[in-house]
Structures are given as C-alpha cells and as structure tokens.
Amino acid sequence: MKIKKIYFPNTVREAVSLLGKKNSVYIAGSTYSFKNIPENTEIAICGRDLPISYIKKDQKYLILGAGSTFDQIEKNKLCSSLFDGLLSKAASACSSQLIRNMATVGGNLAHLNAFNLFPVLCSSLNANVRISLKGFSKIISWKELYLGRYKPGINCLITELLFPLNLSRNKFYFKKVSKIKSSWDSYITVCFRADIYKKKIKDLRLSVGAVRALPYIDEALEKDVIGKEINTELIKDISSRLESGVLSLHANSEINSYRASLAKNLSTDFLSGLMED
Amino acid sequence: MKKKELSLDKDGKFDISFVLNAKELKVKISGDETLLELIRRLGYKGTKKGCDTGDCGSCTVIVNKKATLSCIIPAFLVDGCEVTTIEGIGSISNPHPIQEAFVEAGAVQCGYCVPGMIMSTKALLDENGSPSDEEIKHALDGNLCRCTGYVKQIEAVNIASKKIKK
Structure with a gap:
C-alpha cells in the first residue's frame, strides 16, 4: 500500500467530511483495518481522536459511543448493571485482553462477520445505531447497516449504539x-x-x-x-x-x-x- | 503533541513524534509500517514478532497505559502517544519486580513469549495492584505460551504484585 496522507480528525463532522475520498480507508480500533487495507489505499482516516469513546445513559437509551472499546464496556458500571450485565459479560467473552483493549464497538458492527459479538447483542436488545452522514446524523435500526444504503467508513460513520431501556422486565x-x-x-x-x-x-x-x-x-x-x-x-x-x-x-x-x-x-x-x- | 494530519515528505516518509520508553522521539516512517516493525527497527528487539496477525501476544507493548498488539497497529497511530516496551521497564542489571518474579516463579522457558507476558502483566498491575487468579488469567488470555504452560505465569504475577506493594 502507498499511503500518502493520514488524517486524525477530532470532530465527527470533520471525520465525515473526509469519508468517501478515493482510495481511502477508515481505521477505528485497528484490529481489522490495517491488516486488511487494500493495496491501492492512499488515505488513512483514523478515528483515534474522535470524542466518541463514552458510555452513558439518558431516559431512553444506554448509549455506547462507537469508539468505546470492549475493555471499556467490560469494566463499565452501566454495562455491568443494565440488562443483567449482558453487555459487560459479552465484552469480556470477546477474544483476548489485547484485542479487547483495541477493538471498538463501531468497528465490530461496521465489518460484518459471523464471529462479531455486537450484531448478536444488537439483535437481541433491539438496538439502534446513530450514524453521521455529510451534514446530518440519524438514528437507524442496527439491521439497516447491512442493507447496502449505509456504508460505515465510506459514506457514513457509526457514532453511537443505542440500547433501549424499556426492556426492564426482561x-x-x-x-x-x-x-x-x-x-x-x-x-x-x-x-x-x-x-x-x-x-x-x-x-x-x-x-x-x-x-x-x-x-x-x-x-x-x-x-x-x-x-x-x-x-x-x-x-x-x-x-x-x-x-x-x-x-x-x-x-x-x-x-x-x-x-x-x-x-x-x-x-x-x-x-x-x-x-x- | 498529537497532529491532525500527516503528509509524505520529499523522501516518501511520514514524520511522527512519540514518547518511547520515556524518551521523546521524532522518526520517519512509511505508511505501511507496523508499530512492531518500527520499534524493532529502532533497536528495541525485546518485542517479538510471533504470529504477526494479532493472535499470539508476543509483540505486546503498552500504548497510553493499555497493553497493545504492536504487530497489527500502524506505526502512524502512535504519533503523539506514549509507548513502553520491555526495555522501558527494566534491564538485566536493574530488572523490574515483574521480571524478577517471572524468573523466581520459573515462568520462563524458551522466553519468546515472555516480553509480551510481562508487558500485559505490567498493564494489569498498573490498573489493579492485587488481581485475583481469575483476573490474571483474563488479562493474560491474549499471550500464548507453547512451552511453559499457563500456571507458572499466574504464580509470577502474584509474586510481582507482592513485590511491587512492598
């Protein structure tokens, strides 16, 4: 590969404006992308400095910033208490500590693979995903990520996973x-x-x-x-x-x-x- | 300081700066270079290349306090970061308590995986000074060893934890 330019955007808006450039690739946690970068890649857009590594709760959702790592999720108090601690338990079962330190939830959703954990969690918990596109952001069902319209890292950026809190009796x-x-x-x-x-x-x-x-x-x-x-x-x-x-x-x-x-x-x-x- | 973008210089390289083992460095890298390749090129050969696919943990270093697989991350990602390798925590003449503990526990045979194991242990003990055996197993689950097994290392981490507390 012949990378000619590397970007470290520190706002989502900036990151989105960089997506879709010819021969560009978006790198989230780097457990997937760098070893799989196409030979013709010239531009790397790194999500490292984006302010999307938070875990919080509002009235409707538990919100995982897409840059949150599996390690963060495993150790987070909200994740280990809500949904009977399901998210922490699942994050802890992911691969190894070294991968958990690097892998992000956004990356896990963006690269669809049978072995990824978050699709199965999202499917069970009826999750939504906030994506940012050029000029606006929207909330979609996690499944819509795979229907072809939205291409994470290419025409949109996954910024949040939203887990509805209305499952308390479950x-x-x-x-x-x-x-x-x-x-x-x-x-x-x-x-x-x-x-x-x-x-x-x-x-x-x-x-x-x-x-x-x-x-x-x-x-x-x-x-x-x-x-x-x-x-x-x-x-x-x-x-x-x-x-x-x-x-x-x-x-x-x-x-x-x-x-x-x-x-x-x-x-x-x-x-x-x-x-x- | 972290930069917002990096461009190729006239030699087709990127300039990055980062702290390696408490030393500020400015280096030229190529876009396809991994962190592992960079640190070994700089002479820090304690960090080992094993699988080169992020599966074995031999290449573990600490980046901004987290144990990290240096074989799968691009070198450019550490621009503005703090990186510690096995050479940064101790030496033959002045070993770190974790290194001493690995020797004392007999947790070293061929030794190839040990720098990675020690770096994972360092990251663990920096975060949790008194881990349980389960927590040790969990923190070291990405560091594969094919000759010592996985019992002596747990003993070593427990010894190290006590040594550090003293």
Missing part, C-alpha cells in the same frame, strides 16, 4: 461456547431475552450468533409463542424449532449440527431458568 442470557476455547470453527454465541409475566410469554428473542454473517433469529417462532404459558412442553418445542432452524443454515456441516444442538441446549437452559423464577 431476563437476559448470554453465552459463548465452543468445543475448545481457542477454536474459531466451533463456537457459538447466543443472546436471549424474554419477558415473562404471570407465567406467560410477553416477548421473546432468541438470537444465535456465529452461525452466519447476520445472527439467526426465527421471528415466526417468537411470534407463535407470545401469550403462551411457559412449561416444559413449550420449552421443548421452542428449543427444537431453534435447533432445526440453525441446522437448516448449513445442512451437511458437522460443526453446524454441533452449533444447532448447542442452540437447543442453551435455549432450554435459559427458558427452564425462567420457569423456575
């Missing part, structure tokens, strides 16, 4: 499991959420990560069980349907069938725990 569950700790091939991440009121399911989200680029969810299943009383039979049904769904993603893959059985067992574990509550 119970949360996060697990990252693999056959062996360092295996990239066999692991699965699950992020589950359920609102059970008077033994009846009011809301359910079973999000399974690391099985494909976007997390797997079965919206029909989640809709079907609303209003139903939680019991052993229902749990068995839900878990089996989740297993079948994951299995259908890669029918002849041994690793995928292992993941599918994990999805079944972990969802059973989660839902059984709720029944006991």
